[in-house]
Amino acid sequence: MSSSAEHATLPSGHTSSHCTSATDAARLTDILRSTVLPTTEDTYLFRRVSSEAPADLAGYDAEIERLQSLLGCLQSERELLSTYTERCRSALSPIRRLLTELLTEIFDWCAPSCAESIENEDTADMELERLAKTHLLQFSAVCYRWHEIAMGSPKLWSTIVTDADLWNDTDIRTEHLLRRLELSLERGANSPLVMELGLPHEDDELQSSILKLVTPHATRWKDIYLWIDPSSVELLAHMRGNLPRLESLSLSASTVDPYPPGPAVFDLAPRLTRLTLTGWPLRLPEIPWGQLLDVKFMNNEARDITCGLDILSLLQKGAEYRMDIDCVCHALTYLRT
Incomplete structure (x- = not known):
């Protein structure tokens, strides 16, 4: 069985050392649901993923944190604009006259x-x-x-x-x-x-x-x-x-x-x-x-x-x-x- 691990690019521009395909995921599920032992090729893949994945996960976590921070800033700016808009409308409200x-x-x-x-x-x-x-x-x-x-x-x-x-x-x-x-x-x-x-x-x-x-x-x-x-x-x-x-x-x-x-x-x-x-x-x-x-x-x-x-x-x-x-x-x- 050939490995399908590939490099994937994170939104921040960093590169992940692997990307699990649907075929690899299905193969792993079959192994876990049976008494079949992994092949040599499977064993190599699983060990490489286990070794390299923590660094990739850390990259994802960092990117998620950056995006969450960006989202918070966007939400705050939107709220400020919404409040300012409502106050502008209030300033022009007929009841103020x-x-x-x-x-x-x-x-x-x-x-x-x-x-x-x-x-x-x-x-x-x-x-x-x-x-x-x-x-x-x-x-x-x-x-x-x-x-x-x-x-x-x-x-x-x-x-x-x-x-x-x-x-x-x-x-x-x-x-x-x-x-x-x-x-x-x-x-x-x-x-x-x-x-x-x-x-x-x-x-x-x-x-x-x-x-x-x-x-x-x-x-x-x-x-x-x-x-x-x-x-x-x-x-x-x-x-x-x-x-x-x-x-x-x-x-x-x-x-x-x-x-x-x-x-x-x-x-x-x-x-x-x-x-x-x-x-x-x-x-x-x-x-x-x-x-x-x-x-x-x-x-x-x-x-x-x-x-x-x-x-x-x-x-x-x-x-x-x-x-x-x-x-x-x-x-x-x-x-x-």
Whole structure:
């Protein structure tokens, strides 16, 4: 049997001392599958291959390593070109031409519905989302400009909705939740504050901690909804005379228990024209009734109708007044003339 070993040229230009043919490979397979011993010619070939192959294999390995390195460089260069191309397209994107004011409005419109008001169906996950303003954090991760707009626009951080009764249903520590609330207040700067705040029913310490964060911003209060124990209104006493922007106030009682007389809080609010009282037990809070233009009184007990009628006598001419007793069966609307 004649040897078919030949010289082969590697891609790098080096020369391999042999190249195994299909015939040689088939012959070797037959020998290994049988008890036939190699011939003298076979033995010579196998010994020469065994002796010379390591050098050839080393050459192949070196060439493969060189090609892999070249491939890595090509892939890196391609990635750089692809990224640069995408950035060029981004630089020409129409959205980059939008005014900052318009983008701010778009970001505001994209707020989830749970960030607009408290609902009975709200969950702890929804509370965490609106407290952290997750939609703004997502916008801020898009690009540098969006980050600057999302983080640096006080208007976007000046609508605060939180129901602290849900905080105990989360795995996050209370101090971290308070910090999220504090961040929103800080980022809102001096922008008018729209706030819907559900204070905890049976956690006086948490209620006090929340009020300590929000009351220093009293000068920003514009449209405020407080779900609060009437007896806790005294915690707001230091804000009296410090509500220059307050235009709309909603007070919803978290309990129907009678409460002792407390200090006035909202009677010195020069811009207050809209008031809603929900479930407020018996005694009315001190309010500048004579300047109100739109008043709603909603209670569940028929005995509160006297209190509701007392309000009517306090309003100025032309004020619109809605009294809803039992919230379902009776709804009376008055226009004081």
